Amino acid sequence: MRQQVSLLPDRRRLHLQDGPIDLVIEAFAGSAGVKTAYDAAITRFQTVLDELCAELSLLRMPAGPDTPMPKGTTARRMAMAVAPYAEETFITPMAAVAGAVAEEILEAMTSAAKLSKAYVNDGGDIALYLAPCEQFVVGMIDRPDRPSLFGTAILGSADPVRGIATSGWRGRSFSLGIADAVTVLARNAAMADAAATVIANAVDLPGHPKVHRVSARSIAPDSDLGDRLVTRFVEQLSAEDIMCALNQGAAVSGQLRSEGLIHSAALLLQGETRIVARNDLITSVAANREPSRSLAHA
Amino acid sequence: MPDDDAIRCDACPVLCYIKPGRTGACDRYGNRDGQLVRLDPHVLLDRAVARGESVVPFLEREREWDGTVVRGGDSFVTAIGAGTTYPDYKPAPFIISSEVEGVDMVTVVTEGIFSYCGVKLKIDTDRHLGPETNLVRAQGEPVGHVTTSEYGSQMLSLGGVRHLTGGARHEGTVTCATLLDLCNGKAVELSIDEGATITVQAGKAPIVDGVQEERMRVGCGSATIGMFAKQWFNKVDEVVVVDDHITGVLSEHQAGKLLGIPETGVKLKGRRSTPGRYFQVAEPGTAWGGTNIRDPLSILKDFNPKIAWRGLRLLMVSTTGEHYAYFELDEALRPVEKSLPASLSESVARIKENCEPALSTVLFMGGAGGSLRAGVTENPVRLTYSVRDALTRVTCGGAPVYVWPGGGITFMVDVTRMPDNAFGYVPTPALVAPIEFTLKMADYAALGGYVGEVRSLSSILSDEKRRHVIARDDNPWPFSSVKRQEDL
Numbered sequence: 001m002r003q004q005v006s007l008l009p010d011r012r013r014l015h016l017q018d019g020p021i022d023l024v025i026e027a028f029a030g031s032a033g034v035k036t037a038y039d040a041a042i043t044r045f046q047t048v049l050d051e052l053c054a055e056l057s058l059l060r061m062p063a064g065p066d067t068p069m070p071k072g073t074t075a076r077r078m079a080m081a082v083a084p085y086a087e088e089t090f091i092t093p094m095a096a097v098a099g100a101v102a103e104e105i106l107e108a109m110t111s112a113a114k115l116s117k118a119y120v121n122d123g124g125d126i127a128l129y130l131a132p133c134e135q136f137v138v139g140m141i142d143r144p145d146r147p148s149l150f151g152t153a154i155l156g157s158a159d160p161v162r163g164i165a166t167s168g169w170r171g172r173s174f175s176l177g178i179a180d181a182v183t184v185l186a187r188n189a190a191m192a193d194a195a196a197t198v199i200a201n202a203v204d205l206p207g208h209p210k211v212h213r214v215s216a217r218s219i220a221p222d223s224d225l226g227d228r229l230v231t232r233f234v235e236q237l238s239a240e241d242i243m244c245a246l247n248q249g250a251a252v253s254g255q256l257r258s259e260g261l262i263h264s265a266a267l268l269l270q271g272e273t274r275i276v277a278r279n280d281l282i283t284s285v286a287a288n289r290e291p292s293r294s295l296a297h298a
Numbered sequence: 299m300p301d302d303d304a305i306r307c308d309a310c311p312v313l314c315y316i317k318p319g320r321t322g323a324c325d326r327y328g329n330r331d332g333q334l335v336r337l338d339p340h341v342l343l344d345r346a347v348a349r350g351e352s353v354v355p356f357l358e359r360e361r362e363w364d365g366t367v368v369r370g371g372d373s374f375v376t377a378i379g380a381g382t383t384y385p386d387y388k389p390a391p392f393i394i395s396s397e398v399e400g401v402d403m404v405t406v407v408t409e410g411i412f413s414y415c416g417v418k419l420k421i422d423t424d425r426h427l428g429p430e431t432n433l434v435r436a437q438g439e440p441v442g443h444v445t446t447s448e449y450g451s452q453m454l455s456l457g458g459v460r461h462l463t464g465g466a467r468h469e470g471t472v473t474c475a476t477l478l479d480l481c482n483g484k485a486v487e488l489s490i491d492e493g494a495t496i497t498v499q500a501g502k503a504p505i506v507d508g509v510q511e512e513r514m515r516v517g518c519g520s521a522t523i524g525m526f527a528k529q530w531f532n533k534v535d536e537v538v539v540v541d542d543h544i545t546g547v548l549s550e551h552q553a554g555k556l557l558g559i560p561e562t563g564v565k566l567k568g569r570r571s572t573p574g575r576y577f578q579v580a581e582p583g584t585a586w587g588g589t590n591i592r593d594p595l596s597i598l599k600d601f602n603p604k605i606a607w608r609g610l611r612l613l614m615v616s617t618t619g620e621h622y623a624y625f626e627l628d629e630a631l632r633p634v635e636k637s638l639p640a641s642l643s644e645s646v647a648r649i650k651e652n653c654e655p656a657l658s659t660v661l662f663m664g665g666a667g668g669s670l671r672a673g674v675t676e677n678p679v680r681l682t683y684s685v686r687d688a689l690t691r692v693t694c695g696g697a698p699v700y701v702w703p704g705g706g707i708t709f710m711v712d713v714t715r716m717p718d719n720a721f722g723y724v725p726t727p728a729l730v731a732p733i734e735f736t737l738k739m740a741d742y743a744a745l746g747g748y749v750g751e752v753r754s755l756s757s758i759l760s761d762e763k764r765r766h767v768i769a770r771d772d773n774p775w776p777f778s779s780v781k782r783q784e785d786l
Binding site: 050054219222 | 304311313314315323325
């Protein structure tokens with residue numbers, strides 16, 4: 001079996017890995033319910049990567065009105081999540097792959113067992129399930145290599161948020177922008193993933209000499225970004241430049257929020273944070289004040 | 299689209315093109331100087347015994363590490379994921395010191411690239427898998443051959459440099475993939491020319507032509523008679539042990555004669571070999587004793603009326619004890635089935651108890667070449683001498699190895715004693731196997747080791763991404779039996 005399946009050392013969380021997909025999963029229910037849910041996750045996981053790879057060339061093509069709809073259920077989640085952006089900007093369904101996989105696995109679990117809550121964390125892009133009156137406290141970190149919380153969000157079952165995603169040039173995927181991290185809360189994980197990519201791309205200072213970029217293809221020959229310039233390093237920027245770049249991202253975030261594509265967003269660039277939120281869902285906190293139960297993610 | 303210097307990774311269906319010095323989408327495989335190498339987190343063994351934890355390997359990441367500080371002698375750095383410095387004119391990737399009971403120990407770890415390597419397969423079965431020396435194939439490509447049959451098991455020899463690099467490109471690729479899967483504990487289907495198709499997996503029962511082996515018989519039918527004759531003496535008049543190879547008959551067998559068991563007039567079908575031993579009593583199959591018979595009486599002819607008697611007690615049993623029946627002769631000297639007397643059930647149970655589960659065993663065998671040894675010391679032959687003198691312990695992913703006598707460092711290791719997925723490959727094709735050399739710091743200096751490259755264990759534990767795996771408590775702890783100078 002190519003896939004790796006194991007329980008993490010706390011014996012509560014399930015770890016699934018296949019090629020680039022790396023999931024940390026936790027379900028909350030009676031022990032039988034958790035077992036049923038984990039079994040369903042493992043079963044669904046067996047073919048997810050193969051299904052995606054069967055349509056990979058389509059999924060790496062820019063989304064547009066003429067692009068055919070993919071066949072796989074995960075691939076469809078990706079295509080639907082990026083469709084709202086297709087007319088205005090360059091985006092491929094790959095921008096939503098992590099969130100879509102998280103959702104796909106979460107749905108397999110919630111269809112199989114009655115859970116009080118659950119999450120599927122696909123490398124920082126998280127799909128959530130909350131039964132009535134349940135809540136999650138989510139912690140946000142800016143630098144996965146130096147974890148410290150820059151904010152927390154309390155998500156309750158009444159909030160219309162079931163997906164969290166983060167994008168930035170320090171992450172595993174390429175970014176066209178310079179944000180260290182853009183975290184988005186949205187109705188589902190694939191929508192959050194696509195929006196975080198779009199907003200992180202918008203936090204930018206085009207042509208700025210302190211931003212170092214190279215063509216995506218020069219690093220990864222088969223990148224869906226082709227010859228577009230991706231950010232490799234950002235030197236220390238002036239306060240004015242930081243403000244300017246964050247303003248660009250905040251403007252796009254506000255637009256997406258008014259269109260109902262996101263619930264809220266937190267943008268981080270060189271220590272400065274900008275929150276675009278409907279209410280006080282996201283609260284800035286001191287780095288050392290950790291909530292009791294948190295989903296640290298990056 | 300692909301650049302000339304990018305290589306294609308086929309570890310998963312994403313099939314990334316990876317440029318030199320870069321990794322694929324998974325961050326687990328990378329292109330190092332044109333070779334695809336695995337960059338899995340480096341594996342550390344943590345000693346479980348002292349902490350009473352269960353012996354299950356798990357994935358541990360830095361941010362999930364519970365912060366426990368492992369004492370020096372309780373953590374062993376394996377070569378899994380350590381990488382290699384092939385062609386090894388440079389020091390091995392990690393040379394680590396630990397203090398164990400007040401003595402500085404050095405472990406040199408490297409992932410060796412083995413194009414001279416293979417797998418020895420032991421398949422517990424009495425079924426005929428194929429003629430000796432015939433080719434063993436995977437996906438139609440020759441990957442090895444049938445070698446000798448040892449007691450109750452068929453040995454296959456797979457891999458070796460001839461199949462890996464001496465044949466066609468596809469033959470090498472398939473051989474490498476077959477060895478990799480077997481070593482990483484995956485199931486592999488093999489077919490033998492003019493023989494069976496088998497599915498083998500380290501530590502699991504072999505499947506021969508679609509039939510899963512259950513148990514190894516205790517011996518052939520004749521041997522079973524020899525082993526149990528004394529336990530049957532005076533409790534039964536005749537015993538027939540049904541076996542596809544040699545069916546045994548107690549009263550005719552040498553063991554029965556020695557005990558003075560009288561003739562019974564029993565007559566068997568098949569070809570008599572020597573007294574009490576019969577070949578070919580039936581066709582091979584999956585019923586009684588590896589034959590096709592379901593009614594044991596079908597292998598008997600009528601009893602000789604001049605010798606047999608009314609009330610004669612007959613036990614028929616298979617070589618695994620899974621099938622048995624007890625009969626007594628009526629006035630017409632016909633066997634009539636009765637329930638097995640308690641005095642005999644113990645011997646039947648004992649036959650069964652002596653039939654161990656049939657398994658497939660995978661031993662990886664490789665030779666640490668001069669250049670690999672050069673990663674340990676500037677004078678490679680001294681490492682060989684040091685291993686010979688038991689000053690240096692060789693382990694493979696922390697598992698014990700058998701080092702062959704004679705020249706070089708040629709070793710064998712049971713892959714089930716190694717952590718999961720300990721093996722990798724390069725497209726040469728060759729297998730990448732972990733190998734660790736552990737010795738005293740003073741001995742390391744004496745054999746010309748790279749003392750300047752030695753890093754402390756604590757620097758490894760704290761500053762780099764590592765995967766912690768609980769050591770198996772049935773493996774000797776790698777630090778435990780390296781000799782000290784004063785012991786010599």
